[in-house]
Amino acid sequence: MNEFAEDNDNGSDVSSSYGGNNGSVVSTIADRNGFLGGSQYSPDPQQIVPRSVILKRERKWIDMMGKWEKVKNDNYKKLRERCRKGIPPSVRPRAWLYLCTSNQNKKLFSPHYFDNLCAQEGNPRWNEDIRKDLHRQFPYHEIFIKQEGHGQKDLFNVLKAYSIKNPNVGYCQAQAPIAAFLLMYMPAEDAFWCLVNICDEYLPGYYSQGMETLQIDGDMLFAFLKKFSPHIHKHLKKQKIEPILYMTEWFLCVFTRTLPWPALLRVWDMFLCEGPSVMFKVGLILINLSLRSKTKSYSALKKQYPTMYETLEALRNPPTHLLEEDFLVRQVNSQYF
Template identity: 55%
Template sequence: MAKLQSGNGVQWKDNKSQRGTVENLAEHESSSLGSNTELNGFANTDIQTDRYGFIGGAQQSAGENDDIPPDVLRQREAKWLDMLNSWDKWMAKKHKKVKVRCQKGIPPSLRGRAWLYLSGGKVKKEQNQSKFQELDSQPGDAKWLDVIEKDLHRQFPFHEMFVARGGHGQQDLFRVLKAYTLHRPEEGYCQAQAPIAAVLLMHMPAEDAFWGLVQICEKYLPGYYSAGLEAIQLDGEILFALLKRVSPVAHRHLKKHKIDPILYMTEWFMCAFSRTLPWASVLRVWDMFFCEGVKIIFRVGLVLLKCMLGSQEKLKACQGQYETMELLRSIEPRYMHETFLVQEVIELPVSERDIEKEHLSQLRRWKETHGELHCKSPPRMHGAKAIMAAEPPSRQDLKQNPTIIVEVPQATESQAEKGKKVKKSKTEKKKDTNNTSPPLNPYPLPSDPTLPSDNLSQHLQKDAPLQSSSQSLSSAEHDTYL
């Protein structure tokens, strides 16, 4: 559960014990899951991971099979690749279609890239090239480094990426969080930023995760991680006011027992439900959150409150504040299930206008009771379209960089060998041109200006032998999310 504390942090008391100590990251340059590095509280023997990379814990997939049929998934991948290739046009003219596709779920192979485009992180990265490398090379403020290091092993300790203390996942998480404290020294580090950055790192390289974190902190949830937590307290009051319209029964119950919103919604909102929901639901919620903005977080919170406290029958089991809080700490799995939750969130009639209207109302009340806000946050952007409209990108900013480059080694033939080759006759050439070409690849490799397309297609013919892996494939961005 969350409790307020001085400074700009939120401290959670987890029911699960977090065993192990944080060691110096510099001593673990080669550690990863499967190495001899000490793991978070359990031995590295016969580790079984689910499809999301969890090896245990509450968020490990229980084995339910809601997989999308492969042919449907391939179609969705092709559609998303087409959208990413013409992102500005899609956002300007077909934003509703983009929203519907986010609601259906972004294909796992493209999720990281899509999140970066939706959030505007891709544009920020292109407009600030080498910025992350510059921040990454700086030592950082010792005050924040110590706090960050102590938090590393608490972030998804049952996920294969972060299970090894000092492993690659924790090292990248440290780099991203340290870079943000240097990027926004006046804001520093808040504990709730760590799970946000960790989820991003599960889907994209460190540099991309940094810009994704920047966009969430500055555009989607501005002020959430600043000293005093005024923004999250304001949103708590907004949530409570919206609940009166969505579920009067739940609203009356919480008001009757004087349960302040900050007691139950802080972790939900600050971590974007990444520590609360089953993982399949987390990903679907984030898909919609990046597209439509903070209204998705409000809707998820309202759905959970309505389902758990929205009827007199349910309230019989929680006659006091303690019982109510326990109920909200252990939400029934059926209400958090991906299919049910996403449908309820889509159908709930709470819009950006509703949130902004209530925000102005709560802001007036805040000034009457607390005075002016101490932390001035930039205006909140409600989703990808608003972010793009506020800072229109250039076509170059949106250009997709090739993820995998196929390098064709230069052929070295002697003059004698060249002389022995017999040129094809005109009839043979004509015959070749009349051959039916193979069907188009729905997942073409990104174009490489240094490699003519004719050479590429010849190199990838079925009868062409593959060269050694070091010659044929090289990662341009060292990413693993496509």
């Protein structure tokens, strides 16, 4: 069984007119994020930031990237502040690559490295597993909607290249949505270097056999929960609900299959700048929003979520209507550690 096979509209096949058969595609025109259907499709216009503000932010980012090493080393607080405000869409792909600084350097010194990896045959076991997962990654997005289209081919190459570069890890299913997400905003080579950095430097050990690091981080999340939301911690402990039961997909996929798209982009702006601490903050927010009650008491939670089933259902289905991007970012930057 595919551990990360999706059973909702983010993972099922698409309409026959686009290579699938369930008729869930709702438009022939992609929304502002490239979706033609599915739960992430949003025909409504995005909240408009004044054009003058956007241009001002763009100029600041372009200037900052022109002296990147100095900014990163000498003015990190300013960099963090600008990431928290949100990276302008026009410069986000380049900024994300720069935030993965060490791999930007690797790219500069190894211009043909990715192409050489793509040209290799790779491990047949990993190749087969990757091919099985290609159609499950955002099938309603315009670059992945066509079976064996350029998006799926790029996704295969990025994942295969990583499995060759790091044979000790090979391929983990949770890498696929991250790679697909990156490919929506940058060329395959850049997506590869960002994936390498995320897997090997931001989240080392997450995608190895056994996932011991993920389990350790789950215990850390539970410890933070005890400090900041003791009534929820007591409720989960009484029902013997281990963190690994609800936070695995959140952390392994860095929320790419959890958050509404506008909020997801803002979280990634911060995650690539500040690292895994952002994941813990978002995780705590999701737990608190999922298990919300009128009073912050264990008895209220026990009444509202009497068994493990109700509690896990709530945790596995965070209330996305409450996860508006500005609200979520304010929560991330004002609460916890």
